[in-house]
Amino acid sequence: MNVNAFGIDLGSSNIKIYNGNDDTYFMEKNMIAIEGRDTLFAYGDSAFDMYEKAPDNIQVSFPVVNGVIADIKNMDTLIHYFVSDLSRGNIRPADFYIAVPTDVTEVERRAFYDLIRDSNVKARRILIVEKAIADGLGMSIDVKTSQGVLVVDVGYDTTEVSLLSLGGIVLSRLIKVGGYRFDEAIKAAVRREYSLVIGSKTSEKLKIAMWEVEAQNKNAVVYGRDIVMGLPVEKEIATPLVYEALKEHFDTIIDNIRQILERTPPELSADIYRHGIYLTGGGSLVGHLAENIAAATGLKVNMDEEPIATVVKGLYTVMRDSHFASLGVEVNNGK
Numbered sequence: 001m002n003v004n005a006f007g008i009d010l011g012s013s014n015i016k017i018y019n020g021n022d023d024t025y026f027m028e029k030n031m032i033a034i035e036g037r038d039t040l041f042a043y044g045d046s047a048f049d050m051y052e053k054a055p056d057n058i059q060v061s062f063p064v065v066n067g068v069i070a071d072i073k074n075m076d077t078l079i080h081y082f083v084s085d086l087s088r089g090n091i092r093p094a095d096f097y098i099a100v101p102t103d104v105t106e107v108e109r110r111a112f113y114d115l116i117r118d119s120n121v122k123a124r125r126i127l128i129v130e131k132a133i134a135d136g137l138g139m140s141i142d143v144k145t146s147q148g149v150l151v152v153d154v155g156y157d158t159t160e161v162s163l164l165s166l167g168g169i170v171l172s173r174l175i176k177v178g179g180y181r182f183d184e185a186i187k188a189a190v191r192r193e194y195s196l197v198i199g200s201k202t203s204e205k206l207k208i209a210m211w212e213v214e215a216q217n218k219n220a221v222v223y224g225r226d227i228v229m230g231l232p233v234e235k236e237i238a239t240p241l242v243y244e245a246l247k248e249h250f251d252t253i254i255d256n257i258r259q260i261l262e263r264t265p266p267e268l269s270a271d272i273y274r275h276g277i278y279l280t281g282g283g284s285l286v287g288h289l290a291e292n293i294a295a296a297t298g299l300k301v302n303m304d305e306e307p308i309a310t311v312v313k314g315l316y317t318v319m320r321d322s323h324f325a326s327l328g329v330e331v332n333n334g335k
């Protein structure tokens, strides 16, 4: 059964949209390229292709920063284009389910609603779903009956640590650590140790390739600019250097998990102990994070096969499964 509805996870790096019309989800970079004052030049993955390569008259940027909408005008434009593409140019009235982080201000939460209302996408109803609840559902947890579920979503700009129980959020904290910080830390370490300047994309590739490189007992090969000579060069980077660079950020995530655990009511602690932690978000795939969390907390760490999509899959569940429909809270005009 097809429904005229969209589920949207507005990530700081990737936008994921579930399309109820054909039961598929898509993901693109949540990015826009503007030429001159306000001419749309590119959006999504094609804007990302230009990132760090475009001339000065083209501004390439992410409208969502630290998990919240920082540039409403460009985000409006992006949503409109993405929904229009998914509707093959013919936008019809639809319901919109949108995931929102919990630990943000009322004004920031409201902006998610305003975005859908104002972006000309013919929203029939706008429903807000707590992002951590969607994550839980996306990992096949029956969040309505489960007690003491600890969800850690490591994204691009943010990590959200949330304690769920009986369909609600007991505690939640949004911190500014994620894949972006990992990339920046690797960049800084490579510069310091190898006198090599690398771009963000190279640093991200290096981070993602680490598992494989390590398994093969090799060094990673990267291209960049030598600081001393100023020329393009190729260098081999040793894997331990990368992990040393990431350690500080892993520790910040672990400290925040610990703080939530310390504030958890004892009955719920027992449930967390039994089930372990649910770790998700694209950033959680970074090498050795899961095992570091397990070692530091003594808890089992559960991961999904497709952590980047757990929020959008959870939105699908709220949209499709009447048992979970109450987890989408309809927001009304002026409320």
Ligand SMILES: Nc1ncnc2c1ncn2[C@@H]1O[C@H](COP(=O)(O)OP(=O)(O)OP(=O)(O)O)[C@@H](O)[C@H]1O
Pocket: 010, 011, 012, 013, 014, 015, 066, 067, 154, 155, 156, 157, 158, 159, 178, 179, 180, 204, 207, 208, 281, 282, 283, 284, 285, 286, 287, 307, 308
């Ligand atoms: N295999 C991988 N190994 C390491 N990191 C990965 C891997 N795949 C994706 N990532 C990282 O995941 C991050 C993007 O994850 P995700 O899409 O969950 O973030 P987001 O939802 O856009 O951000 P946020 O939730 O913070 O707003 C990027 O930093 C990317 O480098």
Ligand SMILES: [Mg+2]
Pocket: 010, 011, 012, 155, 156, 281
């Ligand atoms: Mg995210």
